[in-house]
Amino acid sequence: MRHEQIEHGAFFDAKGAIILAKQGLQSSVGFTLVELQRVNGTLFSHNHPSGHSFSAGDIVLGSECKLVELRAVSPDWRHFMRFKNGWPSRPAILWEQNALNRKRKRT
Numbered sequence: 001m002r003h004e005q006i007e008h009g010a011f012f013d014a015k016g017a018i019i020l021a022k023q024g025l026q027s028s029v030g031f032t033l034v035e036l037q038r039v040n041g042t043l044f045s046h047n048h049p050s051g052h053s054f055s056a057g058d059i060v061l062g063s064e065c066k067l068v069e070l071r072a073v074s075p076d077w078r079h080f081m082r083f084k085n086g087w088p089s090r091p092a093i094l095w096e097q098n099a100l101n102r103k104r105k106r107t
Contacts, residue, residue, distance in 0.1 A: 001047040002073040009046035011039040014068075028057075036065060045071040053079045056097040063087035 003009040010021035011090050019042055029046060031039075034092040034103040044067050046058075050075040062081065070081040088096075 001045075003025045003075055004047055005049050007043060007047055007049065011042045011044050033098055036061075040066050041068060042070045043067060043071070045073070048072045048077075050074070051076060053077070054081060056093055059088075059093050060090050063090060063093060068106075 001010075005103045007029040008021070008068050009024065009031075013019055019039055020031070020035055022031065022035075024030060026049060042065070044061065044065070052072075054070065054072055057069060058072065059081070061067070062064040066087065068082065072079040
């Protein structure tokens with residue numbers, strides 16, 4: 001999926017079996033609430049055709065689904081994220097995103 005021009009995403013169980021896989025748009029892949037209720041505690045891997053690292057939305061997904069690991073791949077990069085002591089909360093993630101955006105605007 002790393003060379004695809006649109007986003008693809010898949011959730012995997014502890015044995016590596018695909019629980020749910022979807023194809024999205026150029027810069028996103030969406031899941032319904034019903035789908036997300038089935039994937040708590042899994043690993044989510046998806047591609048970023050742009051080559052960028054994780055978005056705030058990716059990290060919120062990790063937090064809300066209590067993922068064991070979050071992955072994003074592109075033609076040149078492989079990004080992994082997991083937290084030993086639990087994911088940050090949605091407000092903490094969004095606060096950090098806003099702080100980064102303010103810092104970017106100043107530079």
